[in-house]
Amino acid sequence: MNIVVIGAGYAGAVAANRLAKKAPGVALTVVNPRPDFIERVRLHEQLAGSGSAATPLAEVLAPGIDTRIAAVGKIGDGTLALDDGTELDFDHVIVAVGSTATPLPGTVPAGTWEGAEQARRALDELPANSSVTVIGGGLTGIETAAEIAEARPGLRVRLVSGEIGGSLSRGGQRKVRRGLARLGVDCVTEEVERVDGGRAYLRGGDVLETDLALWAVVSAVPELVARSGLAVDAQGRAVVDEFLRSVTDPRVLVAGDCAAVPGMRMACATANPQGAHAADTLLRTMAGRAPRPFSMGYAGQVLSVGRRDAVLQTTRRDDSPLPPAFTGRTAAAVKERIVRYAAYAARTGISVSLPGPR
Known part of the structure; x- marks a missing residue:
């Protein structure tokens, strides 16, 4: 066999x-x-x-x-x-x-191994006060923008998306925005149509200057x-x-x-x-x-907002958000335990989950 x-x-x-x-x-x-x-x-x-x-x-x-x-x-x-x-x-x-990701031309995909390595090298070459634009307001985009802002404080980081944290409750979205603001991330609620020549062209007509554009949408x-x-x-x-x-x-x-x-x-x-x-x-x-x-069934969604903060969003088993969302160091510790458990499951073949919704 x-x-x-x-x-x-x-x-x-x-x-x-x-x-x-x-x-x-x-x-x-x-x-x-x-x-x-x-x-x-x-x-x-x-x-x-x-x-x-x-x-x-x-x-x-x-x-x-x-x-x-x-x-x-x-x-x-x-x-x-x-x-x-x-x-x-x-x-x-x-x-x-x-x-995988299908990035806009002129952007680097943040949600693939090859893209993450390419982005890391590009970040290493950026001088202080350079601008980094993260495109995509899902969990990948939020975590990417927050991590760069905390790890590279000399850079100007913005997160651009028509919706930020759309899978979260309204309370969870507010907590995400507060966490991003604390790290100095500028949130722009608009869709990006194209990136060309160091400029991100928004659907509403505005143009953003950027030294590095990261595509944080993983949907393919x-x-x-x-x-x-x-x-x-x-x-x-x-x-x-x-x-x-x-x-x-x-x-x-x-x-x-x-x-x-x-x-x-x-x-x-x-x-x-x-x-x-x-x-x-x-x-x-x-x-x-x-x-x-x-x-x-699902129990929640959890995302990092830097190394010392996270948002823990409770959900129904069908993954729809419930009102409670928790933040802070405790949420960050829970996130780290979940990530370590995912790796433990991969190593051992042991995986447990809730039954699906009825």
Whole structure:
């Protein structure tokens, strides 16, 4: 039995380590384009130079898992075509290639490893009093702007978006704005149409001068699934059944940001339980048992506003915000524990979550 896991992010690492622990006799291979496990929720730290987001795969994946450093070009009929010209046969495959960014020309993507490294180098070269514009008011944009402002106090940082903290309650949004203001981040509530020649052109007609523009919108997925002829939704995510199996080929399971599961948002809070469930679906299938439907609910959203502050937004299980939102050092400590738990889940294959909303 050959099982291949494509991608060694949160979902892929959880799935691979869970399978290695519960099915030790299975031939298990992880294919990843780089030799490191990347903590996506620490990319803003990597970018700002205040922390590290990379850990060698050898320290994350269990002994006995074969690792191939390559990208998968196409998923075929029981065969994977790799970009190094070789092929891998599989009986089952778990696709966990995550998400990516489609930045505006003239911007650097903040939500990818390559973009974070490029942005870090660009920040290192900026002289004092240079301006940095972060485009995108979701959690990635807020954390990126706050981290740069705190770690690089000599720079002028602004956050530009039509809405800032749109997934939070109104109280949570106010707390975010207060935290950003404390760090000196200028918030501009407007959409950016294009960036050209050191200028960001806003939809309302204003023009902002900027020395570095960062794109902090993570909403796209790699084209692997669509390129392989598997069913995808309008966003290019794999259409799966209730067990996380591709509706086109049940040998292919999909977990994390690239899976079209209703009600799920792109987050490690989603990827870890889905990676675990994909592994469990395979384990039950190999044992001749019926798989169980995937179900999970959310408990909240938490985001850093610098190293010593955070916003902890309580939510319903469907991820809609509740009024209470908490801030301060306690919230920052909770955020750090959550981030460490996500990495622990990746290393151990142990992931727990609330049942989904009824």
